[in-house]
Structures are given as structure tokens and as C-alpha cells.
Amino acid sequence: MNPYAMLQVTWWLLLGVLLIGLAVMVGMDMGVGTILRYVGRSDIERRVALNIIGPHWDGNQVWFILGGGAIFAAFPLIYATAFSGFYVVMLLLLWTMIVRPLGFEYRSKIPSSAWRNAWDWSLLVSGAVPMIVFGAAFGNLFHGVPFHFEWNLTSVYTGSFLGLLNPFAILCGLLSLALSVMMGGLTVMNGAEGPMHGRARTVVQVGAAAAVVLFAAGGAWVHAIPGFSIVSGPGAGVAQTPLRQLVEAVPGAWQGNFSARPSLWLLPAIGFAGMAGALLAARAGRSHLGWWFGALAWIGVIGTAGAALFPFLLPSSEDPSMSLTVWNSSSSQLTLTWMLVMAVVFVPLVLWYTSWAFYVMRGKVRAERVAHDEHAY
Amino acid sequence: MKTFAFFVLYMLLAVVVILLAVLLGADGAWYFAWLVGTAMIVLIAAAGAAMLDAQEEQAAGRVAGKPEPRT
Amino acid sequence: MINGTVVDLSRTQFAATALYHYLFVPLTLGLSFLLAAMETVYVTTGKPIYKDMARFWGKLFMINFALGVATGLTMEFQFGTNWSFYSSFVGDIFGAPLAIEGLMAFFMESTFVGLMVFGWDRLSRGQHLAVTWLVALGSNLSALWILIANSFMQDPSGAAFNPVTMRMELTSFQELIFNSDAQSKFVHTSIAGYVTAAIFVAGVSAWYMLRNRHMELAKRSFRMAALYGVLATVGVITLGDALGFVAAHAQPTKLAAMEGQWKSEPAPMPFNLIAFPDQARQENHYAIQVPALLSLLVTHSLDGTVPGIDALQRRAALRVENGIPAVEALKVLSKDPANAAALAGFNAHRQDLGYGFLAQRYEADPGKATAGEIAQAARDSIPPVASVFWAFRLMVGLGLLMLAFFVLALLYTLPNVVHRKTWFLKVAVWMIPVPFLANEFGWLTAELGRQPWTVYGVLPTWMSASTHSVAYMAFSLIGFVALYTAFISVEMYLMMRAVRQGPEENWRIES
Numbered sequence: 041m042n043p044y045a046m047l048q049v050t051w052w053l054l055l056g057v058l059l060i061g062l063a064v065m066v067g068m069d070m071g072v073g074t075i076l077r078y079v080g081r082s083d084i085e086r087r088v089a090l091n092i093i094g095p096h097w098d099g100n101q102v103w104f105i106l107g108g109g110a111i112f113a114a115f116p117l118i119y120a121t122a123f124s125g126f127y128v129v130m131l132l133l134l135w136t137m138i139v140r141p142l143g144f145e146y147r148s149k150i151p152s153s154a155w156r157n158a159w160d161w162s163l164l165v166s167g168a169v170p171m172i173v174f175g176a177a178f179g180n181l182f183h184g185v186p187f188h189f190e191w192n193l194t195s196v197y198t199g200s201f202l203g204l205l206n207p208f209a210i211l212c213g214l215l216s217l218a219l220s221v222m223m224g225g226l227t228v229m230n231g232a233e234g235p236m237h238g239r240a241r242t243v244v245q246v247g248a249a250a251a252v253v254l255f256a257a258g259g260a261w262v263h264a265i266p267g268f269s270i271v272s273g274p275g276a277g278v279a280q281t282p283l284r285q286l287v288e289a290v291p292g293a294w295q296g297n298f299s300a301r302p303s304l305w306l307l308p309a310i311g312f313a314g315m316a317g318a319l320l321a322a323r324a325g326r327s328h329l330g331w332w333f334g335a336l337a338w339i340g341v342i343g344t345a346g347a348a349l350f351p352f353l354l355p356s357s358e359d360p361s362m363s364l365t366v367w368n369s370s371s372s373q374l375t376l377t378w379m380l381v382m383a384v385v386f387v388p389l390v391l392w393y394t395s396w397a398f399y400v401m402r403g404k405v406r407a408e409r410v411a412h413d414e415h416a417y
Numbered sequence: 418m419k420t421f422a423f424f425v426l427y428m429l430l431a432v433v434v435i436l437l438a439v440l441l442g443a444d445g446a447w448y449f450a451w452l453v454g455t456a457m458i459v460l461i462a463a464a465g466a467a468m469l470d471a472q473e474e475q476a477a478g479r480v481a482g483k484p485e486p487r488t
Numbered sequence: 489m490i491n492g493t494v495v496d497l498s499r500t501q502f503a504a505t506a507l508y509h510y511l512f513v514p515l516t517l518g519l520s521f522l523l524a525a526m527e528t529v530y531v532t533t534g535k536p537i538y539k540d541m542a543r544f545w546g547k548l549f550m551i552n553f554a555l556g557v558a559t560g561l562t563m564e565f566q567f568g569t570n571w572s573f574y575s576s577f578v579g580d581i582f583g584a585p586l587a588i589e590g591l592m593a594f595f596m597e598s599t600f601v602g603l604m605v606f607g608w609d610r611l612s613r614g615q616h617l618a619v620t621w622l623v624a625l626g627s628n629l630s631a632l633w634i635l636i637a638n639s640f641m642q643d644p645s646g647a648a649f650n651p652v653t654m655r656m657e658l659t660s661f662q663e664l665i666f667n668s669d670a671q672s673k674f675v676h677t678s679i680a681g682y683v684t685a686a687i688f689v690a691g692v693s694a695w696y697m698l699r700n701r702h703m704e705l706a707k708r709s710f711r712m713a714a715l716y717g718v719l720a721t722v723g724v725i726t727l728g729d730a731l732g733f734v735a736a737h738a739q740p741t742k743l744a745a746m747e748g749q750w751k752s753e754p755a756p757m758p759f760n761l762i763a764f765p766d767q768a769r770q771e772n773h774y775a776i777q778v779p780a781l782l783s784l785l786v787t788h789s790l791d792g793t794v795p796g797i798d799a800l801q802r803r804a805a806l807r808v809e810n811g812i813p814a815v816e817a818l819k820v821l822s823k824d825p826a827n828a829a830a831l832a833g834f835n836a837h838r839q840d841l842g843y844g845f846l847a848q849r850y851e852a853d854p855g856k857a858t859a860g861e862i863a864q865a866a867r868d869s870i871p872p873v874a875s876v877f878w879a880f881r882l883m884v885g886l887g888l889l890m891l892a893f894f895v896l897a898l899l900y901t902l903p904n905v906v907h908r909k910t911w912f913l914k915v916a917v918w919m920i921p922v923p924f925l926a927n928e929f930g931w932l933t934a935e936l937g938r939q940p941w942t943v944y945g946v947l948p949t950w951m952s953a954s955t956h957s958v959a960y961m962a963f964s965l966i967g968f969v970a971l972y973t974a975f976i977s978v979e980m981y982l983m984m985r986a987v988r989q990g991p992e993e994n995w996r997i998e999s
């Protein structure tokens with residue numbers, strides 16, 4: 041493998057790490073938003089739930105921003121083609137996610153119960169909708185997305201908004217929602233006591249069980265979806281445009297990588313183990329352990345999807361030969377090198393101070409403190 | 418009138434500082450200048466506050482025993 | 489071919505979302521360091537009033553910060569959603585600073601901001617002070633990387649077009665980040681944020697002093713803001729000059745538009761203090777001029793000159809003609825990358841590829857462009873002069889107004905008499921909107937002056953937009969404007985409410 045190809049694969053893996061970071065860290069905050077109205081029955085209970093993630097949601101959300109930035113820097117053609125093609129979906133995502141910071145920051149600034157209730161609903165929507173959209177976006181990759189390129193690589197999306205809401209995509213969206221609800225429940229368990237802790241425990245069990253079913257159903261369903269396969273092209277580590285290859289739709293192609301490397305079956309196994317572990321740990325009341333199992337579940341799920349699709353990133357259903365792969369959509373060797381240097385320096389640093397922030401704010405959030413602190417959410 | 422004279426004086430001083438900075442820094446190492454300048458601005462603002470504390474203590478000392486009215 | 493209405497709507501949407509975002513960002517940049525200054529005094533002197541100050545202004549900081557974060561989410565994704573061709577064409581360069589911004593700066597700012605708000609009881613004084621400084625450093629480093637990205641659009645250095653991948657690619661990371669436009673623009677923008685925060689804090693403090701409320705807090709905040717503001721304003725003006733100096737070399741059409749300079753003139757060139765530029769007739773209807781000032785300002789000498797729009801347009805026409813063969817060769821290379829003749833033809837004309845794209849707007853096959861179309865493409869290379877001219881003058885005028893304000897503020901606060909100058913306190917309250925307006929005019933000067941390019945001289949705006957339908961664009965534009973307007977109303981209401989409530993005077997007893 042030449043150095044450029046190694047960089048491309050490294051960045052594909054790093055993108056996976058960032059997406060897992062996004063799913064785990066943003067997913068748990070989204071989950072808390074989604075279940076807020078269920079686990080918190082009174083205003084003060086809801087405030088407790090919000091203050092559990094209060095010190096962290098902002099930092100966690102950067103995983104989402106970094107995800108966007110990293111796709112832009114490492115795979116600019118994906119950033120350009122996917123986000124413009126998914127226009128209405130992206131608007132849905134952005135508009136709901138924009139509401140979230142305000143929900144945290146503004147909700148408890150005014151005592152009116154109508155005001156707070158409205159923000160609680162907006163937190164539910166801005167927690168659930170983005171998670172469904174994330175999952176559905178992944179689901180659509182398996183079908184391919186209808187787009188093509190003009191001679192100068194202007195991308196043209198020819199599908200409709202509703203086309204993105206096909207049944208398989210919705211199933212993936214629900215899987216992502218279930219996992220985020222599970223993680224949200226575990227997060228509330230970590231920081232709350234009494235009846236809230238009990239309700240959150242129920243949520244975790246429902247979320248984890250749903251995730252197991254949906255992940256299994258999705259796995260079975262993928263067998264019926266024709267995959268894509270590169271027939272010929274310039275290959276890895278060669279500067280190229282997506283106009284240079286021949287790609288065909290082949291039934292069963294999404295299982296190809298698993299047949300070639302049976303060790304990849306570990307990934308779905310990790311996914312199921314994570315979900316089951318989270319469920320059992322929550323039952324036993326050991327929510328911190330459950331949280332780590334939940335993170336493992338995300339690694340398994342996203343890893344499974346990535347391994348099935350590799351080297352495809354955004355297949356085109358309209359003209360499979362214009363599909364975007366790791367090889368034809370990445371940045372230049374120089375950009376990937378500099379970005380790798382930055383990632384090697386800063387990702388560990390980020391993980392270090394994020395862990396410190398969680399360590400500083402460890403422990404239970406108590407209602408009396410929330411009620412008396414004017415700065416609390 | 419006195420205030421106006423000082424206003425004009427300080428404005429002239431500001432203009433002179435800007436001119437000097439422009440001439441010295443035509444192709445300046447601005448990133449470095451930002452680092453030093455920001456630290457300086459923040460510390461001067463902090464020093465100004467400490468100076469105000471001293472001024473008020475002095476004023477309170479002059480009016481023997483009577484502290485400044487507090488809000 | 490991209491629909492012109494779609495491009496216009498995409499531009500409107502980007503401008504609207506960026507201008508909204510930019511209402512909140514400068515206050516974050518400046519107030520974070522002012523909070524750090526207040527807390528530094530608290531930690532060094534141990535006087536609790538400074539902790540009250542840091543907590544009170546910190547609360548206002550967070551109300552503003554939330555909207556900065558929310559509207560910033562859109563910015564990170566909008567290049568992909570609405571500027572698809574731009575993103576794939578220059579993403580190899582432009583994406584990197586955006587990603588580094590998240591990795592190096594925004595993570596730091598956002599992680600520590602949570603500790604800044606929630607960590608008062610859990611961190612030692614020194615730790616909390618460090619956290620506040622890191623928030624300030626993080627938010628300003630964010631601005632650094634965003635402005636490095638922006639400067640690539642103004643002065644694309646460190647990159648070259650690669651015909652194999654049909655896009656611009658990075659050739660030097662160092663040139664990208666040490667771009668002189670980036671250097672001066674970052675400092676200009678960052679400390680314009682300091683000025684914004686200084687006016688905000690001074691104005692709110694003045695409002696308290698007028699009502700004889702929270703006098704200790706207000707007097708100290710005012711003093712700190714005045715010192716912080718006067719130094720920052722001097723810096724902003726200095727760096728503004730440096731930016732003009734840089735633009736004179738890198739973006740001659742922007743500079744000519746800023747100065748309403750239609751005709752080339754011999755040195756020393758006069759400066760148009762006030763003028764009414766007419767784009768169609770390419771002249772100013774009326775002008776008040778200061779002799780020799782333009783030469784002094786933009787070349788720092790009496791015998792320097794800058795080209796007028798007439799000369800720039802003639803130069804553009806030649807470059808359009810020279811760029812057309814580059815576009816044609818590129819079309820051949822797209823189908824057949826191994827075609828040596830096309831590659832040689834492309835290399836002979838590559839420096840004018842962007843100008844060839846300008847002609848392509850009128851003729852999909854630019855080889856067929858008529859003399860009239862080439863002349864039109866050359867006219868297109870001139871930005872909208874009147875808008876740029878006036879945005880620039882308003883920014884500078886407001887900047888000078890703020891300088892005068894801060895000098896006066898200093899005169900009153902240093903002898904500690906400002907709380908007795910009622911008229912001046914009233915002026916201070918009314919100054920609050922001024923920096924926000926100046927910031928917006930600054931953005932307009934920089935980005936309108938860059939037209940018709942998204943990347944100056946390389947990629948025209950008309951090509952850069954995504955291929956959406958007019959209906960999609962109308963839907964999203966209305967959605968953004970409605971949503972943001974609702975948010976800003978809520979934000980202003982909460983901000984004013986928090987100001988009216990004032991600092992929590994008893995929190996130390998409660999906790």
C-alpha cells in the first residue's frame with residue numbers, strides 16, 4: 041500500500057472514531073432530551089435531568105461540529121455531495137439542533153410553566169429528530185443515493201426528500217434513536233437518585249431491547265439489498281475523480297467484506313454484546329458500567345455499517361459508477377498528512393480534558409442545589 | 418473646558434500611537450502581536466480596577482471613619 | 489447550468505445566517521477575556537466584588553454564547569448544503585482550518601465553558617481562573633481558524649489547481665496559515681470583539697449608575713471596560729489600516745470599490761471622504777475629497793498609486809480572453825486525463841482559469857463567447873461599488889466614534905467621577921448598538937468587496953452554489969429568517985431581563 045492509500049484508510053478509520061464519538065457523546069445528551077418528559081415528572085426533576093448533562097452538553101456537541109469539519113477536510117466531495125443532496129433532511133437536522141442550546145440555556149431563566157413546558161417539548165424534538173436523521177442517513181447509504189456529477193464535478197441530486205424516508209432508512213433511524221435513549225437513560229441513572237433513577241432504569245431496558253431487535257432486523261434486511269462493487273478503477277492511493285471508475289450493483293455485495301475477512305463478524309458481536317451488557321448492568325443498577333457497554337454498542341453498530349460499506353462512502357443509485365469511495369473523494373496527500381498531525385496531537389488532548397471535566401463534575405445532582413443555584417439550568 | 422483640552426490631547430495621543438503602530442508594523446508579525454497585546458490589555462484593565470480600589474480607599478480615608486456609601 | 493435566482497437566494501441565505509451569527513460572536517470573543525480580567529483581579533486581590541462581577545457578566549455571557557453556538561452550527565454545514573461546488577472545489581484547503589477549529593479551539597472553549605458556569609464550588613480559585621482563561625483563549629482561537637479559512641477566500645495562497653482531480657489542492661500549509669490577510673484580519677476581528685464587549689459592559693454599567701444601583705460593581709466594570717476598550721480600539725484601527733494595505737496588493741478590485749476609485753490617477757491620489765458611486769456610468773455623482781490622503785493610507789507614501797476600476801476592468805478583459813482556453817482544455821481533460829495537448833494548453837492558460845469561468849456564465853461553451861460577452865464578464869469582475877464604499881465608511885466612522893467615546897470614558901473614569909456625569913452615562917447606554925453595527929458593516933465590506941468571487945480570482949460566486957430548486961431555497965431562507973428572528977427576540981428579552989434583575993447580591997449567603 042502506498043503512503044497516500046494508507047493515509048486514506050487512516051482517515052476513513054478516524055472518521056469512524058469521530059462518528060462514534062458523535063454518536064456516544066451527542067447521543068446521550070439527545071437521549072436525555074428525548075426522555076426528559078418521562079423521567080422528570082415535576083419541574084425540579086426535569087431540571088435535575090438537565091443539570092446532569094448541563095456542564096457537558098456544549099463540549100459534547102463539538103463532536104457533531106468536528107464530524108462535519110472532518111468530513112469537509114478529509115473527504116470534501118462527500119461533504120459537498122451528501123449535505124447538498126440531503127438538503128431538506130439537513131435543514132431538519134440543523135433547525136432542530138439549533139433549538140437545543142437555547143433549550144438548555146433559556147428554559148429555566150423564566151419561571152413560567154408554559155415557557156418551560158414549551159422548551160421541554162422542543163428538547164424532546166431536538167433530541168429525537170436528529171438521532172433519527174443520523175440513523176436514516178446511514179441507512180440510505182446502503183441503498184445508494186440518486187445523484188450524478190457534471191463534467192466539472194458539479195453534483196446534481198435527482199431524488200426527492202421523501203425518497204430518503206424509505207423503510208430501511210427509517211429502521212436505521214429508529215435503531216439510532218433506541219441507542220440514544222438507552223444512553224440517555226444510563227446518563228440520568230448516573231446522576232439522579234430516587235424515582236428518577238428507577239424510571240431511567242426502565243428507559244434503558246426498553247431502549248436496549250429495542251436496539252437488539254432493530255439491529256438484528258437491519259442485519260437480516262441488508263441481505264435483501266443489492267450492494268455495490270467496484271469492477272474497475274484507478275484504485276487506492278491514486279489521485280482521481282469519481283468519473284474514472286466502473287461500479288456495478290451486485291446482490292449480496294454488502295456481505296463481501298465479511299466473507300473475505302471473517303474476523304469482521306466480531307463487530308456485530310460487539311454491538312449485540314454492548315446492548316445486552318447495558319441492559320443487564322442497568323437491571324443490576326450499575327449504570328456507570330452500563331454506560332461503557334452502551335459506548336461499546338455504538339462502536340459495534342457503526343463499525344458494522346462501515347465494514348459492510350468499505351470502501352464506499354456514498355454510493356450513487358442513479359449512476360453507480362459515480363459512487364464516492366474512500367479512494368476518489370478524499371483530500372490530497374498533503375492535506376491528509378497535516379490533518380493527521382493535528383488529530384494525533386489534539387484528539388488525545390481533547391479526550392484528556394473532557395475526562396477531567398467529567399471527573400470534576402462527578403457525583404449526583406441534588407434537587408436542593410439546583411433550586412438554589414441561579415446559574416443552574 | 419479643561420476636560421475638552423484633555424480630550425483633544427488624548428485623541429492626539431491615540432492618533433500618534435496608531436501612526437507609530439502603522440509605520441512599525443507595515444508587515445507585522447500580527448499573531449505574536451495579538452498574543453502580547455491581549456495579555457497587556459487584560460492586565461491593564463485589571464490594574465485599572467485595582468487602582469480604583471485604592472482610589473476609593475483613599476477617598477474613604479479622607480472622610481475620617483466614614484466609609485463610602487454602599488449600595 | 490445553475491439558475492441565477494438560486495445563486496442569489498443562496499447568497500442571501502448565507503449573508504443572513506452569517507450576519508446573525510456575527511451579532512453574537514464578537515461579544516463572546518471580547519467578553520471572555522474581560523471575564524478573565526475580572527477573575528484575575530478576584531484571585532490576586534481576593535476581593536469578593538470581583539467574583540460578583542465575573543459571575544454577573546458571566547451570566548450575560550452565557551445568554552449570548554448559547555445563540556452564538558446555535559447559529560454557528562448552521563455555518564459549519566452551510567458550505568456543504570448550499571455551496572456544494574465551492575466545497576468540492578476548494579475543500580482540500582478550506583476544510584482543514586474548519587476541522588482544526590473544532591479540534592483545537594471549539595472543543596476547548598465548549599468543554600471549559602461548562603466548568604466555568606458549573607464549577608465555581610468544585611474547583612479551586614486558581615483552577616477556575618485557568619478555566620476562564622482557557623474559555624477566552626479557545627473562543628479566540630476559534631476565530632483564528634475561521635479567519636484563516638476566510639482569508640483563503642480573499643487571498644488564495646498556498647494552493648494550486650490540480651487538473652487530475654479537477655480541484656484546488658493545498659501546496660503549503662504554512663502559506664495558508666501565515667497568509668498576511670489572515671494575520672491582520674484575525675487580530676482586527678478578535679480585538680473588534682474586545683471593543684464590542686467593552687462598549688457592552690460600559691453601557692450596561694452606565695445604566696446601573698444612572699439608577700444608582702450596584703454602584704460598586706458598575707464603577708469597577710466601567711473602569712475595566714474603558715481601559716480595555718480604548719486600547720482595543722486603537723488596535724482595531726491600526727489593524728484596519730494593515731488590512732487595507734494587504735488588500736491593496738491582494739484584492740485591487742475590493743480596494744478600488746472601498747474607495748470609489750473609478751479612474752486611475754497619478755500620485756498623490758486624493759481620498760473620497762463622501763461620494764455617491766454609480767455602477768452603470770462608472771463614476772461618482774458627487775465627491776468631497778481630501779488631497780493625497782488615499783496614497784498615504786493604502787501605500788503609506790505620497791508617491792504610491794493604486795489602479796482605478798477602469799484599469800482593473802481592462803486587465804480583467806484580457807484575463808477572461810486568456811482564461812477561456814483553460815476552461816476548454818479542462819473540459820477535454822475531464823473526459824481524457826491523458827490528453828497531452830489539452831494538458832499543455834491548460835498549463836499555458838491556467839493562471840486565468842477563474843476568469844474563464846466568469847465568461848462561462850454567459851456561454852456554457854466559452855470558446856463561443858462574443859466580444860460583448862467577454863466585456864460583460866470583465867464588468868462582472870468589479871464588486872458593487874456603492875455598497876462596499878458605504879459599508880466601509882460606516883464601519884470606519886463608527887470606529888472613530890467609539891475611539892472618541894473611550895477617550896472621554898477614560899477621562900471620566902480615571903478620576904472616578906464618571907458616575908456623576910449623567911449626560912455621559914446616557915450616551916454610554918446609547919452606544920451599545922454601535923459596535924454591533926460596525927461589526928456587521930465590516931463583514932459586508934470584506935465579503936461584498938470580494939465579489940464576484942467566492943475565492944478571489946479563482947472561483948466565481950455564480951458557479952459555487954448547490955444545484956437546488958428555487959422552491960427549496962425560498963423554503964430554507966424563510967425558515968432560517970423566521971427561526972433566527974424568533975431566537976434573537978427571545979435572546980434580547982432574556983438579556984434585558986437579566987440586566988434589569990442585576991447581579992445576585994446574596995448568592996454568597998445562600999450557597
